[in-house]
Amino acid sequence: MSSHNQDTTGAQTTQEARMGEGVDDRFNSKLREAFGSSPFILTKFDSFMNWVRGSSMFMLQFGIACCSIEMMHTYAVKHDLDRFGSGVPRASPRQADVIIVPGTIVSKFAPRMKRVYDQMPEPKFVVSMGSCTCSGGPFQEGYNVVKGAEEVIPCDIHVPGCPPRPEALIYGIVKLQERIAKGETSPVTVKPYELEEFGDLEDDELVQHLADQIDEEDLVMRYNWAESP
Amino acid sequence: MSLEAPEPSTHADVGVTEEGLDYDALESLLGDAVIGRETHVNAEAFVVRPDRVANALSVLKEEAGFDHCSCVTAQQYEDRYESIYHLKKYDDPTQEVGVVVPTSVSKPASQSGESVYRTADWHEREAYDLVGIDYDDHPDLRRILLPETWQGHPLGLNYDQEQHQVVPLTEHANPLQEDHQEGADTMFLNVGPHHPATHGVLHLKTTLDGEQVADVESDIGYLHRCEEQICQQGTYRHQIMPYPDRWDYISAGLLNEWAYARAAEDLADLDVPEYAQIIRTMSAELCRIASHLLAVGTFAIDVYGDFSAIFMYAFRDREVVQNILEDLTGQRMMFNYFRLGGVAWDLPEPREEFFEKTRDFLDELPTRLEEYHNLISSNEVLQLRCVDTGIIEPEVAKDYGCTGPVARGSGVDYDLRRDDPYGYYDQLDWDVITEGGCDNYSRVLVRLREVEESAKIIEQCINLLEEWPEDEREIQSNVPRTLKPDADTEIYRAVEGAKGELGIYIRSDGTDTPARFKIRSPCFSNLQALPEMAQGEYVPDLVAALGSLDIVLGEVDR
Numbered sequence: 146m147s148s149h150n151q152d153t154t155g156a157q158t159t160q161e162a163r164m165g166e167g168v169d170d171r172f173n174s175k176l177r178e179a180f181g182s183s184p185f186i187l188t189k190f191d192s193f194m195n196w197v198r199g200s201s202m203f204m205l206q207f208g209i210a211c212c213s214i215e216m217m218h219t220y221a222v223k224h225d226l227d228r229f230g231s232g233v234p235r236a237s238p239r240q241a242d243v244i245i246v247p248g249t250i251v252s253k254f255a256p257r258m259k260r261v262y263d264q265m266p267e268p269k270f271v272v273s274m275g276s277c278t279c280s281g282g283p284f285q286e287g288y289n290v291v292k293g294a295e296e297v298i299p300c301d302i303h304v305p306g307c308p309p310r311p312e313a314l315i316y317g318i319v320k321l322q323e324r325i326a327k328g329e330t331s332p333v334t335v336k337p338y339e340l341e342e343f344g345d346l347e348d349d350e351l352v353q354h355l356a357d358q359i360d361e362e363d364l365v366m367r368y369n370w371a372e373s374p
Numbered sequence: 375m376s377l378e379a380p381e382p383s384t385h386a387d388v389g390v391t392e393e394g395l396d397y398d399a400l401e402s403l404l405g406d407a408v409i410g411r412e413t414h415v416n417a418e419a420f421v422v423r424p425d426r427v428a429n430a431l432s433v434l435k436e437e438a439g440f441d442h443c444s445c446v447t448a449q450q451y452e453d454r455y456e457s458i459y460h461l462k463k464y465d466d467p468t469q470e471v472g473v474v475v476p477t478s479v480s481k482p483a484s485q486s487g488e489s490v491y492r493t494a495d496w497h498e499r500e501a502y503d504l505v506g507i508d509y510d511d512h513p514d515l516r517r518i519l520l521p522e523t524w525q526g527h528p529l530g531l532n533y534d535q536e537q538h539q540v541v542p543l544t545e546h547a548n549p550l551q552e553d554h555q556e557g558a559d560t561m562f563l564n565v566g567p568h569h570p571a572t573h574g575v576l577h578l579k580t581t582l583d584g585e586q587v588a589d590v591e592s593d594i595g596y597l598h599r600c601e602e603q604i605c606q607q608g609t610y611r612h613q614i615m616p617y618p619d620r621w622d623y624i625s626a627g628l629l630n631e632w633a634y635a636r637a638a639e640d641l642a643d644l645d646v647p648e649y650a651q652i653i654r655t656m657s658a659e660l661c662r663i664a665s666h667l668l669a670v671g672t673f674a675i676d677v678y679g680d681f682s683a684i685f686m687y688a689f690r691d692r693e694v695v696q697n698i699l700e701d702l703t704g705q706r707m708m709f710n711y712f713r714l715g716g717v718a719w720d721l722p723e724p725r726e727e728f729f730e731k732t733r734d735f736l737d738e739l740p741t742r743l744e745e746y747h748n749l750i751s752s753n754e755v756l757q758l759r760c761v762d763t764g765i766i767e768p769e770v771a772k773d774y775g776c777t778g779p780v781a782r783g784s785g786v787d788y789d790l791r792r793d794d795p796y797g798y799y800d801q802l803d804w805d806v807i808t809e810g811g812c813d814n815y816s817r818v819l820v821r822l823r824e825v826e827e828s829a830k831i832i833e834q835c836i837n838l839l840e841e842w843p844e845d846e847r848e849i850q851s852n853v854p855r856t857l858k859p860d861a862d863t864e865i866y867r868a869v870e871g872a873k874g875e876l877g878i879y880i881r882s883d884g885t886d887t888p889a890r891f892k893i894r895s896p897c898f899s900n901l902q903a904l905p906e907m908a909q910g911e912y913v914p915d916l917v918a919a920l921g922s923l924d925i926v927l928g929e930v931d932r
Contacts, residue, residue, distance in 0.1 A: 206570050210597055210928055211623035213574070214668070215707065218696075221689035236570045253521045254567065254575055254596040256543045261568050277599075283616065286607065287600030288528045288535045289520065307708055340543065351538055355523055364543040371536040 191328065198242070198268065199230075199326035202318075205241035205265065206234035210248025212275040212308040219311040231318055238264040243321070245314075246300075249277035249284050250291040256366045259340055262298045270325065272317055273300040276307045283307065288370070296338050297366075337372075340364045388438040395469055400438055404430050412474055415640055415865035419458065419472030424484035427475050428511070431459060431490040439463055440471060441772050443491035445866065445894035447879045448501030450531050455482040455507050459494070460866045460879070460894075464772055464786060467794045467875075472866070477507060486512040493775035496902045504529040504602075519595035519931055529602065560588055567596045571676055571917045574927035576901075580916065587908050587916050592901055598931040605891040610638055610857040611714060614891075619708040621893065622929040625664035625696065626872040628657050628703075631712040636796055637867040637878035638714050642859045647848035648798070649839075650716035655798040656835035657702055657711065659828040660732075664695040665872035666779075666821040666828075669924040673818060674750060676921035677759050684749050691742055694735050701728055714857065716850030721839065729836055739829050743822065751819055760815035764907040764919030767812055774906070775899035778874025779824065780923060783817035785810040790870040802834045814915075814922040821924070858886050866894075873897050873924060893932050897925040 204226075208216065219226045226232030235241045238261050250258060262269070271294070276282030278294040285292055294300055301324070304317035344361035346352050359365060389399035397418040401408055407430045410421035422430045434440045440461040447458040459473040475484045486509035487494040498509045499518040506527030509515055517524060521541045526533045565571070565578040572578065575596035581589040601617060608614040618630035632654060639646060646654075671688025678684070696706045701722050703711040711718050722728050750756055766776070771784045781788050789806040791799040807823045809816035861884030868877030874896030883889035900923050907923075908916040 207568060208574055210574070210599075211620055211707065214624055218689060218693070222686050223690065223693050249597065249599045251596065251598055252524075252539060252541050253598070256541055257567050257575075257596070260543065283620070284599040284601075284604060287603060288533070289598055289600050310706060343540075343542065346540070351525065351540060354525075355540055358523055359540070359542050359544070366541050366543075368539045368541065370538070 195328045196326050199322040199324075202231040202242045202270075202322065202325075203233050203235045203240055204231065205238055205244040205261070206236045207244055207261070208247060209250070209254070210277070212247035212277075215308040215311055216245055216247045216274065216314065219314045224311040224315060226315060226318065229315065229319055229322065231322060238262075239266065241265050242268070243270045243272060243318075245272045245274050245318075246278045246294045246298075247274045247308075249282065250294055250297065251287075251289045252291065252366075252368055253289075255291050255297045255338060256340055256364070258294075259297050259338075259366070270302075270321055271298055271300045272302045272304065272314075272321060274304050274314060274317070275309060276305055279303050279305050291338070291368070295336070297336060299336065338366050338368065340366055390469065395471070397471070400434070400471060403433055403437060410474075412472070412864070414472055415863060416867060417470035417472055419474045419864075421474045421476060424475050424477050427459075427473070427485040427487055428489050430473060431461075431487045434461055434471065434473070435490055438471075439465070440469075442467070443487070443493050443497075443775055444777075444868065444875060445877055445879065445892070446487070446494055446497035446501060447866075447890070447892040448505040448507050448529075449881065449890040449892075450479075450505055450529070452531070454479060455505065457484060457498075457501060457507055458864075458866075458879070459487055459491075460877070464788050467788070467790060467868075470866070482506060483508040483510055485510050488512055491775070492773040493899050493902060496898065503527070506530045517595075519598040521595070528600070559583055565916075567593075571920065573672060573921070573925060576920075576925070576927055576930070578904075578916075578920075580913070582913065585912050587911055587913060590905050590908050590916060592904060594901070594927070594930050596931065597927045599928075601932040602891050602893060605893075606888055609886045610642070610859070610888070611853070611855070611886070614638075614888075615712060615714075616708065616710045619710060620928060621895065621932060622665070622871060622873060622876070622897070622926050623707065624668050624872070624926050625692065625699075625707060626661050627707060627709045628654070628661045628699075628711060629665075629869065629871045630876060631709065632658055632797070633867075633869045633871065633876040633878050635712045635714060636869055637865055637880050638857075640867055641863055641865045641880055641882065642714070642857050644715045644853055645851045646716055647851055649842055649847050650849050650851075651798045652835050652838050652842075653717050653721065653849070654712065655802070656832050656839070657699065657709075657717075658797070659831045659835075660695055660699055662828045662872050663825050663832075664692050664699075666825050667692050667695070669821055669872075670746065670750065670818060673918075673921040673924070674756075676917050677756055684746070687742075687745065687749070698728075698732050698735060701731065713850055713853075715853040716848075718849075720847055720849050725840075729840055732832065732836055736829050736833055739825070743826060746822055751815070751822065757815065759914070759918055760813060760818065760922070761811070762813050762815075763911060763915040764814040764817075764922055765812050766903055766907050770906055771812075771903065774903040776874070776903055777896050777899065778871070779817055779820045780874065780900045780903070782806070782808045783820045783922075784812040790868055790875055794868070796869060798835070798838075799831070802831055804830050804834075814918050817922040817924075856886050858882075858884060860884065868894065871896055873926070873929065874900060876929075895929040895932060897923075897927075897929045898932075901925050901930055 273294040281290050281292040284290045302317045302321045343359045343363045343365045389396040407426035408420045412419040442462040442464050445460040455477045457475045461471050463469045477484050503517040561582045563580045567575045567577040577593035579591045605614050618634045619627035621630050667688045671685040674684035703709040768784045804827045859882040864881045866879045868875045877894030879892040880888045881890040907919040
């Protein structure tokens with residue numbers, strides 16, 4: 146207790162005001178009360194880990210297009226995604242658990258997005274936000290537009306809409322949290338576009354044409370516009 | 375600083391008469407470089423020999439005062455390629471002229487205009503990338519929107535959209551490998567394409583000399599989603615209107631829709647009822663407020679740090695604007711509310727409630743703005759970061775084709791709402807804001823003060839709408855079900871978007887879809903000026919300069 150302060154001003158310090166009178170019971174939360182007298186709970190380690198994972202998710206601060214504006218609104222006041230234990234945006238993929246893909250993915254960006262996704266530590270989850278990440282959305286017929294995020298990285302939750310309202314995004318993320326907490330795994334998805342070394346591509350006319358521009362070891366993504374779904 | 379147009383400059387303004395431009399005088403000025411004349415809806419255009427482009431442009435700029443190259447449109451016809459330089463004057467943007475440069479299909483090459491207008495650099499690179507025209511003497515003719523290894527030119531006539539493409543990841547140069555670019559002390563640093571300070575997916579290739587920026591080059595195209603192709607596939611009447619919302623997606627949707635509406639209405643000669651014009655003016659200014667608030671909020675993030683109070687304040691106010699716009703249009707962001715010849719529907723019932731809600735917002739706004747000024751413009755930390763950093767001189771800004779708050783922050787008194795009136799703006803009482811500081815601080819100040827002006831406009835519109843007689847509330851004029859403008863009609867029309875001059879070029883071919891649809895994005899030109907602002911400054915000032923440009927990548931890349 147800082148009696149020194151009380152002597153000079155007579156006012157309470159912030160700490161004193163928080164502590165209140167009597168025994169310090171700040172750490173006896175409602176949860177603690179629920180446990181009763183024993184400080185132990187008995188559960189499976191996996192269930193515990195899943196619950197922890199689902200309750201504290203770090204989002205990658207990742208903006209692509211229009212949807213990122215609604216994503217920012219979801220993080221900001223009024224919608225405040227952090228209420229659900231899932232709204233701390235991290236600027237580095239190395240610190241993130243979840244990537245929300247908010248916008249149209251075009252040919253030039255897909256390899257970069259794949260690279261960012263690869264940099265995230267396991268276990269990692271993907272929420273694809275908006276129609277563009279479901280199918281290419283309104284830009285599906287564009288010559289440069291990848292027809293959905295799932296062509297490049299596996300997605301756990303799709304939130305359709307153009308753009309989805311913040312409420313819809315929150316619903317999608319809470320659903321993802323539920324699934325993680327229950328230990329459900331994502332379905333295995335087919336990804337037509339992978340990063341591969343240029344030298345490993347099938348040797349056809351296009352590859353021969355580009356041979357003097359691209360090194361054998363360079364990573365490339367080859368787009369097959371006709372056959373993508 | 376007022377509705378009065380600025381004093382004309384000291385240029386020898388050849389061809390300026392009381393009734394408008396005397397194009398014959400201009401033509402004789404150009405001499406034998408001209409091989410023909412075309413009439414576009416917005417202005418006359420001179421057909422110029424491909425080997426005399428720089429000369430013709432330079433004469434028009436130096437002797438006739440056309441100091442604003444607002445756009446370069448490229449397109450392919452069956453028998454030729456064509457580049458059109460749309461020229462204007464900063465002093466009076468209603469004085470326009472086009473310079474049409476035809477080239478042959480077998481060898482599409484014409485002289486570059488880059489030596490005359492700095493802004494032509496990126497525009498010509500885009501024309502090369504998407505249409506496939508070569509520009510002789512261009513300093514750096516590379517692809518700009520598509521990856522370097524792309525095959526074909528997608529807006530050309532013979533492009534096969536189904537062919538395979540290979541995109542490499544090599545542009546991620548290892549910063550340690552490329553350590554010493556020139557001399558012993560420079561370091562190469564990638565900023566982006568995924569970086570919180572780039573406001574989207576922009577890649578800045580920076581060369582650092584110690585902590586100072588020796589060179590910066592923007593690498594764009596990470597959000598090039600073929601807006602022009604999509605608009606060329608859509609029918610005029612309904613299928614194009616949803617897309618403008620997605621160019622500048624920072625809630626500026628209605629401003630963008632107005633750009634298309636204005637161009638298409640002038641092309642097809644459609645009228646818009648006065649009542650609809652007032653609704654348009656009101657809702658567009660609401661969008662401008664929302665857009666400027668986001669610009670200020672994210673700028674504060676760039677300068678102060680992660681998710682700070684100002685960002686939250688700005689988003690709180692944006693939510694209010696978005697609620698009002700949702701009441702009006704039914705959508706928070708992608709409004710699709712304008713129609714050719716008017717708007718989709720009238721104000722929501724009960725009207726009193728809508729007016730009250732909007733008035734509440736406007737009444738609250740001065741207090742909110744005072745708070746912003748306390749937090750931002752009178753904050754010593756921000757002033758230290760922003761005053762006298764990211765300088766762009768007015769003449770440089772004009773050379774790069776900068777418009778909007780960026781130009782007005784450099785003292786260029788250019789606002790299409792006043793200078794090339796449309797909508798209901800010329801009947802209302804409001805001011806054009808300019809600041810003479812030319813720095814990051816001025817640009818932020820311009821945006822904050824423009825919010826006040828927009829609020830003034832909205833208030834006057836509400837008063838008008840409230841008193842409008844009930845039986846005269848005409849929201850749409852009579853527009854044919856299928857619009858087919860006459861073949862080979864060409865038009866370039868611009869409006870004042872949130873970021874500056876947003877122009878649309880449309881060429882019709884007699885069908886119900888445009889033959890060429892070109893978007894002149896203000897952010898594209900503004901971003902081009904970034905090296906001028908950032909070179910020699912510290913790295914944090916580069917980030918501040920980028921934030922103060924307020925680019926949105928959806929509009930840069932289209």
